[in-house]
Amino acid sequence: MRLLLDTHIWLWTLIDPSKLKPRVSEAISDPSSELWLSPLSVWETLVLCEKRRLSLEPDARTWLDCQMATALFRDAPVTWPVAIESRRVAVVHEDPVDRFLAATARVYDLTLVTADERLLRAPGYAVLANR
Numbered sequence: 001m002r003l004l005l006d007t008h009i010w011l012w013t014l015i016d017p018s019k020l021k022p023r024v025s026e027a028i029s030d031p032s033s034e035l036w037l038s039p040l041s042v043w044e045t046l047v048l049c050e051k052r053r054l055s056l057e058p059d060a061r062t063w064l065d066c067q068m069a070t071a072l073f074r075d076a077p078v079t080w081p082v083a084i085e086s087r088r089v090a091v092v093h094e095d096p097v098d099r100f101l102a103a104t105a106r107v108y109d110l111t112l113v114t115a116d117e118r119l120l121r122a123p124g125y126a127v128l129a130n131r
Contacts (some may be wrong), residue, residue, distance in 0.1 A: 001128075002026055002034045004076055004105050006114035007041040007097065009130060011054070014067065017087045024081040024113060024130045026125050040097050091122045 005013065005028075012019040020028070027033055042064060049060035056063035059081055078100060085103035086096070098119055105112040107126040112119060115130040 001030070001032075002036065002108075002110045003027060003128065004036040004038065004108070004110040004112050005041070005073075006101060006112060006116060006119065007044045008115060009072055009113045010041055010073075011045065018065065019130075021130050024128060027128055028113070036104075036108070036110055037071070037075045037077045038076045038101055039078060040100050042068075044097050076108060076110070078104070079107070082107050089122060089124060092118050 007131040009020070009024070009028075013026055017025060028035065045056075045064065046056065049056060050060050052113050054060075075102035082103045084099060085107050086099040087112050089099055089106065091099050098116065100116075101112060102119060102122055102125060104110065105127075113124040113128045113130065114120060120129050120131075
């Protein structure tokens with residue numbers, strides 16, 4: 001499977017895998033799966049740390065640098081087609097990161113792994129639900 005991890009799924013994979021349902025954990029750990037990550041998930045992680053909703057040790061930048069250096073994730077670039085698609089996706093709210101993740105899944109033909117009900121209900125792209 002070609003899996004695009006939502007920000008929380010990526011963080012849970014690295015910090016608290018117990019939050020992943022067995023089906024999701026198996027898909028992520030399957031050697032045949034391609035794991036993709038949007039740069040917006042990295043950005044969103046930094047924002048969460050700045051707002052003190054997440055704490056990473058020793059600090060967010062060092063933690064992210066370490067993760068990126070050892071990552072087995074493919075980069076899901078934010079391109080012009082992704083930006084255009086972000087305004088076409090039928091996500092029922094205006095969270096820009098969610099819109100870009102949904103658009104990225106559509107443009108790159110990826111399965112979005114998420115626990116976000118709003119993203120799970122939106123049509124037009126494949127999802128793997130963590131529920």
